[in-house]
Amino acid sequence: MAKKKNAFYAQSGGVTAVINASACGVIETARKHKDKIGKVYAGRNGIIGALTEDLIDTSKESAKAIAALRHTPSGAFGSCRFKLKSLEANKAEYERLIEVFKAHNIGYFFYNGGGDSADTCYKVSQLSESLGYPVQAIHVPKTVDNDLPITDNCPGFGSVAKYIAVSTLEATFDVRSMCATSTKVFVLEVMGRHAGWIAAAGAMASTKDCELPIVVLFPEVLFDKDKFLAKVDGLVKKFGYCTVVVSEGCHWPDGKFLAEQGTRDAFGHAQLGGAAPVVANMIKEALGHKFHWGVADYMQRAARHIASKSDVDQAYAMGKAAVEFALKGHNSVMPTIDRVSSSPYKWKVGMAPLSKVANVEKMMPKNFITKDGFGITDKCREYLAPLMKGEDYPPYKNGLPQYVTLKNVAVAKKLKTTYELKK
Amino acid sequence: MAKKKNAFYAQSGGVTAVINASACGVIETARKHKDKIGKVYAGRNGIIGALTEDLIDTSKESAKAIAALRHTPSGAFGSCRFKLKSLEANKAEYERLIEVFKAHNIGYFFYNGGGDSADTCYKVSQLSESLGYPVQAIHVPKTVDNDLPITDNCPGFGSVAKYIAVSTLEATFDVRSMCATSTKVFVLEVMGRHAGWIAAAGAMASTKDCELPIVVLFPEVLFDKDKFLAKVDGLVKKFGYCTVVVSEGCHWPDGKFLAEQGTRDAFGHAQLGGAAPVVANMIKEALGHKFHWGVADYMQRAARHIASKSDVDQAYAMGKAAVEFALKGHNSVMPTIDRVSSSPYKWKVGMAPLSKVANVEKMMPKNFITKDGFGITDKCREYLAPLMKGEDYPPYKNGLPQYVTLKNVAVAKKLKTTYELKK
Numbered sequence: 001m002a003k004k005k006n007a008f009y010a011q012s013g014g015v016t017a018v019i020n021a022s023a024c025g026v027i028e029t030a031r032k033h034k035d036k037i038g039k040v041y042a043g044r045n046g047i048i049g050a051l052t053e054d055l056i057d058t059s060k061e062s063a064k065a066i067a068a069l070r071h072t073p074s075g076a077f078g079s080c081r082f083k084l085k086s087l088e089a090n091k092a093e094y095e096r097l098i099e100v101f102k103a104h105n106i107g108y109f110f111y112n113g114g115g116d117s118a119d120t121c122y123k124v125s126q127l128s129e130s131l132g133y134p135v136q137a138i139h140v141p142k143t144v145d146n147d148l149p150i151t152d153n154c155p156g157f158g159s160v161a162k163y164i165a166v167s168t169l170e171a172t173f174d175v176r177s178m179c180a181t182s183t184k185v186f187v188l189e190v191m192g193r194h195a196g197w198i199a200a201a202g203a204m205a206s207t208k209d210c211e212l213p214i215v216v217l218f219p220e221v222l223f224d225k226d227k228f229l230a231k232v233d234g235l236v237k238k239f240g241y242c243t244v245v246v247s248e249g250c251h252w253p254d255g256k257f258l259a260e261q262g263t264r265d266a267f268g269h270a271q272l273g274g275a276a277p278v279v280a281n282m283i284k285e286a287l288g289h290k291f292h293w294g295v296a297d298y299m300q301r302a303a304r305h306i307a308s309k310s311d312v313d314q315a316y317a318m319g320k321a322a323v324e325f326a327l328k329g330h331n332s333v334m335p336t337i338d339r340v341s342s343s344p345y346k347w348k349v350g351m352a353p354l355s356k357v358a359n360v361e362k363m364m365p366k367n368f369i370t371k372d373g374f375g376i377t378d379k380c381r382e383y384l385a386p387l388m389k390g391e392d393y394p395p396y397k398n399g400l401p402q403y404v405t406l407k408n409v410a411v412a413k414k415l416k417t418t419y420e421l422k423k
Numbered sequence: 424m425a426k427k428k429n430a431f432y433a434q435s436g437g438v439t440a441v442i443n444a445s446a447c448g449v450i451e452t453a454r455k456h457k458d459k460i461g462k463v464y465a466g467r468n469g470i471i472g473a474l475t476e477d478l479i480d481t482s483k484e485s486a487k488a489i490a491a492l493r494h495t496p497s498g499a500f501g502s503c504r505f506k507l508k509s510l511e512a513n514k515a516e517y518e519r520l521i522e523v524f525k526a527h528n529i530g531y532f533f534y535n536g537g538g539d540s541a542d543t544c545y546k547v548s549q550l551s552e553s554l555g556y557p558v559q560a561i562h563v564p565k566t567v568d569n570d571l572p573i574t575d576n577c578p579g580f581g582s583v584a585k586y587i588a589v590s591t592l593e594a595t596f597d598v599r600s601m602c603a604t605s606t607k608v609f610v611l612e613v614m615g616r617h618a619g620w621i622a623a624a625g626a627m628a629s630t631k632d633c634e635l636p637i638v639v640l641f642p643e644v645l646f647d648k649d650k651f652l653a654k655v656d657g658l659v660k661k662f663g664y665c666t667v668v669v670s671e672g673c674h675w676p677d678g679k680f681l682a683e684q685g686t687r688d689a690f691g692h693a694q695l696g697g698a699a700p701v702v703a704n705m706i707k708e709a710l711g712h713k714f715h716w717g718v719a720d721y722m723q724r725a726a727r728h729i730a731s732k733s734d735v736d737q738a739y740a741m742g743k744a745a746v747e748f749a750l751k752g753h754n755s756v757m758p759t760i761d762r763v764s765s766s767p768y769k770w771k772v773g774m775a776p777l778s779k780v781a782n783v784e785k786m787m788p789k790n791f792i793t794k795d796g797f798g799i800t801d802k803c804r805e806y807l808a809p810l811m812k813g814e815d816y817p818p819y820k821n822g823l824p825q826y827v828t829l830k831n832v833a834v835a836k837k838l839k840t841t842y843e844l845k846k
Binding site for chain 1: 434437438440468469471495496497498499501502503504505585588589590592593594596597598599600601603604605609611627628630633697699700715716717718719720721722724725726727728729731808811812813814816819821822823824826828
């Protein structure tokens with residue numbers, strides 16, 4: 001087998017506006033080191049592509065197509081929601097990975113994802129050694145939830161934060177215009193099942209130059225209906241209107257999500273609704289205000305058109321650093337974003353051992369949320385502001401962003417065995 | 424009374440990303456003709472400001488602040504949902520308007536809105552003459568619904584169309600990445616209670632260069648559940664995923680909106696939901712696909728950050744033309760956008776008599792919708808494409824667009840009478 005090893009890259013979990021910028025960083029950097037790294041194979045639909053030996057040959061893509069990944073949202077090779085079981089529960093999965101890596105002479109494993117994939121990455125690095133086929137496993141951080149430890153922030157989050165802050169600003173201006181005779185409360189539902197980072201970004205729409213009445217409902221703060229309604233009532237009395245940014249993870253003291261209000265359709269079936277209509281109807285019923293509500297859903301994490309430049313730069317830098325770490329012989333690590341200063345914003349690339357990253361969830365610090373539980377502190381603003389900074393517009397043609405769709409040419413299979421995924 | 428008359432400007436109905444660009448066009452053009460037009464007064468919260476003599480003196484705003492209106496969404500002076508009654512039902516309302524105009528030496532009435540305000544504008548021009556205080560009434564077109572007659576399109580629509588096309592493109596890329604193991608259908612709810620112009624824009628995300636499976640549910644097409652589910656099923660089988668863009672006005676053959684599915688909360692109260700969750704749950708139940716859904720609501724019409732340059736230019740041009748028409752002595756007219764050619768896109772300012780604009784609603788032509796009722800034709804694409812063309816980014820500071828909030832200084836009241844609004 002050749003001394004020069006190939007690399008494997010896969011995207012994991014929910015995709016973001018900038019995960020492809022990390023892919024771009026990985027592939028472009030690997031291409032600059034053809035003396036040491038052979039081809040970069042990508043997993044079709046993430047790690048599943050490795051398990052089923054469905055690999056994509058990225059060398060078939062032009063330099064122009066790879067460069068366009070930097071401004072293309074979503075996962076260009078497909079992602080998946082598939083968590084490998086623990087070693088004890090399903091060692092065969094890990095053995096299969098190594099089998100595929102061995103067959104395709106893969107010596108570098110770049111896994112681009114959140115907490116679960118950091119854990120997988122860590123286990124692969126450990127097991128590959130004990131199975132006699134050592135693979136350098138490097139995790140590339142990605143998650144809109146911003147909940148990975150050690151790194152100051154996660155690529156993907158800054159762009160969502162910018163989208164939510166801009167959308168909150170714009171919708172709040174709208175309701176401000178209409179409130180004399182029409183809508184008085186606008187409710188926006190945002191992502192974040194456990195951590196309120198994204199919801200916090202909504203509060204960034206209000207600044208010292210332009211104060212706007214915005215109420216945030218965090219998953220970290222148990223929902224108190226009376227206190228919340230009193231807050232909305234006070235703001236509408238003072239300003240004439242207000243905006244509520246509600247995290248999908250906001251829940252009652254008993255742990256039940258606001259969105260699970262027991263809503264039923266005409267046939268009595270439990271209805272999967274959103275937190276936004278629940279909150280909006282609650283306000284209407286108690287205070288009588290006319291409302292509008294929106295749900296940002298996939299739009300927020302796919303909104304490459306309004307990505308933060310900090311975020312795009314960092315996503316690319318993480319991909320690039322992952323390859324550079326591998327070339328330096330590192331294993332079982334993750335590049336991190338280390339903040340040097342907030343104002344002016346300075347950051348550098350750091351390194352964290354995967355043993356300390358895997359299975360640790362970073363929540364919002366208590367001193368980032370105001371005492372009343374409905375807003376963010378100056379400390380939080382100082383943290384968030386640089387992550388949303390700068391614009392990095394994609395190129396447009398006929399009014400639409402020019403996002404790339406890759407050819408995604410399959411690598412010929414080498415194994416005679418197939419692998420059935422266990423659900 | 425001075426020979427030089429003042430002007431009155433008011434914003435009406437739902438605001439848009441570019442209605443302030445029209446205000447900018449009115450005020451900047453009026454300021455260039457100070458020999459003929461005195462001050463421009465704006466109605467605080469639209470026509471209500473005129474009825475209650477709550478006028479804003481726009482001359483107190485700096486040139487810089489007025490220029491910033493061009494890139495600021497929402498209604499800078501406040502808008503309202505308040506339709507004047509017919510002359511027969513409440514002549515007093517019209518008499519009050521004339522009384523206020525007379526007291527403040529207002530000879531020009533610029534009303535920025537949709538069909539209802541065109542009607543009001545028309546009646547004011549007629550009545551003012553018969554009351555012996557002639558006012559030149561010019562309507563400035565605005566509506567995201569794109570439903571005004573004669574004009575090729577309405578300022579406000581192009582930017583919503585661009586936002587919806589871009590959001591649909593981005594979210595569809597997202598679901599395409601996830602469909603192997605997770606979400607297979609994404610449902611986006613958009614505005615448009617009567618006309619499907621905005622929903623049609625969602626289909627623009629699919630192009631010859633990049634074909635995407637998008638199903639549109641128009642208000643013009645009676646909802647056929649079986650046919651719809653078969654369409655979704657076919658696309659998911661072929662592509663692995665699909666996106667549904669549903670207009671809020673989509674309805675069953677009996678006229679009931681999809682959103683009014685008789686959904687009830689835990690207490691049995693009828694729940695105001697959206698069309699998107701209804702459609703998403705319908706697909707889940709029949710086909711079993713995992714779904715996500717979003718509701719663009721106010722975000723779509725306030726999204727100045729991704730406004731279409733065509734739209735911004737036209738909104739400004741309509742405001743400018745309205746003042747120029749007034750200076751030329753025209754009355755009871757509306758500037759229009761006349762398309763000269765689609766490719767390359769060329770347009771010029773035209774003029775329509777309000778008698779032909781008032782109370783006429785322009786629906787989508789039948790030949791703009793595909794035979795199966797779920798898509799748009801090439802003719803529709805040719806119409807929509809230029810309206811979404813070009814970007815016109817606002818300036819940013821610290822990651823946020825720099826939208827202006829005016830001082831909105833009140834004009835001293837001159838009348839001793841007050842006016843109570845009739846609901």
